[in-house]
Amino acid sequence: MRILVALGGNALLRRGEPMTADVQRANVRTAALALAPVAARHQLVVSHGNGPQVGLLALQAAAYADVEPYPLDVLGAQTEGMIGYLIEQELGNALPPELPFATLLTMVEVDAADPAFQDPTKFVGPLYDDDTAAGLAAAKGWAFKRDGDNLRRVVPSPQPKRIFEIRPIRWLLDRGVLVVCAGGGGIPTTWLPGRERTLGGVEAVIDKDLASELLAREVGADLFVMATDVPGVFLDWGTPDQRQLGHVTPEELRALPFAAGSMGPKVDAAARFVEATGRRAAIGALADLGRIVEGTAGTTVEPAADRALAKEER
Numbered sequence: 001m002r003i004l005v006a007l008g009g010n011a012l013l014r015r016g017e018p019m020t021a022d023v024q025r026a027n028v029r030t031a032a033l034a035l036a037p038v039a040a041r042h043q044l045v046v047s048h049g050n051g052p053q054v055g056l057l058a059l060q061a062a063a064y065a066d067v068e069p070y071p072l073d074v075l076g077a078q079t080e081g082m083i084g085y086l087i088e089q090e091l092g093n094a095l096p097p098e099l100p101f102a103t104l105l106t107m108v109e110v111d112a113a114d115p116a117f118q119d120p121t122k123f124v125g126p127l128y129d130d131d132t133a134a135g136l137a138a139a140k141g142w143a144f145k146r147d148g149d150n151l152r153r154v155v156p157s158p159q160p161k162r163i164f165e166i167r168p169i170r171w172l173l174d175r176g177v178l179v180v181c182a183g184g185g186g187i188p189t190t191w192l193p194g195r196e197r198t199l200g201g202v203e204a205v206i207d208k209d210l211a212s213e214l215l216a217r218e219v220g221a222d223l224f225v226m227a228t229d230v231p232g233v234f235l236d237w238g239t240p241d242q243r244q245l246g247h248v249t250p251e252e253l254r255a256l257p258f259a260a261g262s263m264g265p266k267v268d269a270a271a272r273f274v275e276a277t278g279r280r281a282a283i284g285a286l287a288d289l290g291r292i293v294e295g296t297a298g299t300t301v302e303p304a305a306d307r308a309l310a311k312e313e314r
Contacts, residue, residue, distance in 0.1 A: 001042045001043070001222045001223060001293075002042065002043045002045070002173070002219065002220060002221050002222050002223075003038060003042050003043070003044055003045070003221060003222065003223045003224075003225060003293065004044075004045040004046075004047065004212060004215060004216040004219065004221040004223070004224050004225070005035065005038070005044065005045070005046055005047075005225045005227055005289070006046075006047045006048070006208065006209060006212035006224075006225065006226045006227065007031060007046065007047070007048040007049065007087075007227055007286070008049055008226070008227055008228040008229060008286070009049035009050075009051055009052060012024050012027050012028060012031075012048070012049070012052070012053070012083065012086075013027060013052045013053075014027065014229070019052055019053075019056050024053075024086065025086055025090070028083075028086040028087055028090045029090045029093075030286075031087070031090075031227075031286055032087070032090035032091045032093070032094045033094055034227075034286050034287055034289045034290075035091060035094075035289065036091065036094035036095050037289075037290055038289055038290060038293055039091065039095055039099070039178060040095065040096075042293070043173065043176070043178075044178050045169075045173065045178075045179050045181070045215070045216075045219055045221065046087060046178070046179070046180045046181075047180070047181060047182040047183060047208065047211070047212040047215060048083055048087065048180070048183045048184070048208075049183075049184060049208050050076065050079040050080070050083060050183050050184030050208075051124070051184070051205075053079040053082065053083065053184075054072065054075045054076060054079055054124065054184065054205075055124060055125050055126065057070070057075045057078060057079065058070075058072075058075060058124070058125055059125070059126065061075075071201060071203050072124070072155065072188070072201075072202075072203050072204065072205060073187050073188055073189065073201025073202060073203070073204075074201065076183075076184050076185075076186070076187045076188070076205075077105050077187050079183065079184055080103070080105050080106065080181075080183040080184065080187070081103065081105065083180075083183055084103025084104075084180040084181075084183060085103065087103070087180050088101040088102075088103055088180060091178065095178075099176075099178060100175075100176065100177045100178065101177065101178050101179075101180070102172050102177050102178075102179055102180070103179075103180040103181065104165050104168065104169060104172075104179060104180070104181040105165075105187065106163060106164070106165050106169075106181045106182045106183070106186045106187065106215075107163075107164040107165065107186060107187045107189040107199070108160045108161075108162070108163055108164070108182065108185065108186030108187065108188060108189060108206055108211055108214075109160070109161045109162040109163075109164060109189055109190065109191075110158035110159065110160065110161060110188050110189070110190050110202055110204065110206065111158065111159070111161060111190070112190045112191070112193065112202075114156070114158035114159060116156040116157050116158040116159070116204070117156045117158065117204070119156075120143045120145075120154040120155050120156045120157075121145075121154055121156075121157055121260075122154060122155050122156065122157040122204075122205045122207075123145070123147055123152045123153070123154055124152070124153050124154070124155055124205060125152060125153045126152070127147060127148075127150035127151070127152055128144070128150060128151050128152065128153075129150060129151070130151060133151040133153075136153070143155070155203060155204050155205055156202075156203075156204040156205075157204065157205055157206065157207055158188065158202075158204055158206065159206075159210065160185065160186065160206050160207075160210055160211045160214045162214075163182065163186065163211075163214060163215060163218055164189065164199075165181065166215075166218045166219075169181055169215075169218075169219060170218075170219060173219060181215065182208075182211050182212060182215045183208075184205070184206075184208055185205060185206030185207055185208040185210070185211040185212075186206055186211045187201065188201065188202040188203075188204040188205070188206050189201055189202060190202050207265050207269075209226055209265045209266050209268075209269040210265060210268070210269050210272075212224070212226070212269065213269040213270075213272050213273045213281075216273055216281075217273060217276055217277060221279070222279055222280075223279065223280050223281070223282065223293065224269075224270070224273045224279075224280070224281040224282070225281070225282045225283075225284070225289065225292055225293070225298075226266050226269065226270065226281075226282070226283045227284065227285070227286040227289060227292075228266070228283065228284070228285065228286070229285065229286075230284075230285060231244060231284055231285050231288065231297070231298065232244045232245060232246075232283055232284045232285075232297075232298045232299035233245045233248075233253075233258075233263055233266075233267060233283050233299040234263075235256065237263075244299065245299045246299065246300065247295075247299075247300045247302060248299065248300070248301055248302075249274075249301070249302065249303065249304045250270075250271035250272075250274045250275050250301060250303075251304065253267050253270070253271050253301060254271055263283075266283050267283075269281070270282070270283060270299075270301040271301060273301075274301050274302060274303060278303050280295070280300060280301065280302050281300075281301045281302075282295075282298045282299065282300045282301065283298055283299045283301075284297055284298020284299060285297075285298070
């Protein structure tokens with residue numbers, strides 16, 4: 001079975017931890033121990049988040065006043081290489097030496113006319129007070145929105161349209177390579193207006209779950225798993241009445257309310273994959289990955305016909 005696992009940010013950095021290389025490597029090592037048993041039995045494709053890493057690189061670049069900070073597409077490419085290196089090495093330490101690995105920098109096409117460019121919503125970087133944010137908005141043209149009592153920069157989060165490196169990704173998979181790609185939603189890239197067949201980077205952040213869903217479809221994944229730091233999708237989260245969803249259909253999920261800033265994108269990505277392919281998607285804790293693959297942990301999203309058949313068998 002070909003399985004795409006999208007690692008959430010907790011696979012690299014947990015809330016409150018210092019963003020050191022040693023801490024991130026230790027977390028990747030833990031993730032590798034969860035991924036290795038699945039990779040030993042199935043073909044694995046891995047994508048990952050990169051939000052904290054991009055934020056750190058942006059802050060480091062801003063401290064060097066002689067050069068303009070690198071744009072988000074370049075920072076995204078840097079983190080894809082850095083995180084891919086850690087994942088490859090730690091998985092390589094946990095799996096037989098004959099299994100080959102490859103990390104691919106992955107450009108993902110976005111449409112310059114996407115409505116997201118008119119309404120930036122994706123938070124990036126640190127918190128600022130009002131005066132500092134106003135100065136940065138005037139100097140750099142950045143947009144800001146409230147995040148609690150402070151302000152944070154927001155950038156567009158356009159829809160992923162196409163993965164430019166899909167042919168080499170498929171080529172590697174067909175030859176048994178474990179591929180790490182589309183990290184952080186991929187590098188946002190578009191065709192530059194007025195310049196025939198010329199690509200350029202975009203100051204934006206593609207939602208990593210939606211990009212991973214596109215990748216899962218394009219590589220023909222049999223199962224698409226979004227591994228996070230909670231056991232699954234919950235109704236009434238954070239209340240005494242909270243309850244986890246087990247096996248659900250896309251239609252049932254879409255009828256329920258989920259916050260855009262937390263579980264919403266994952267639910268949307270899972271529903272999209274199942275609707276487009278007729279195969280399974282799942283959301284759950286990385287530590288439960290083996291049981292998620294078996295369908296006995298996490299939240300499994302499946303076609304209505306499959307769910308009806310499972311009920312009959314039970």
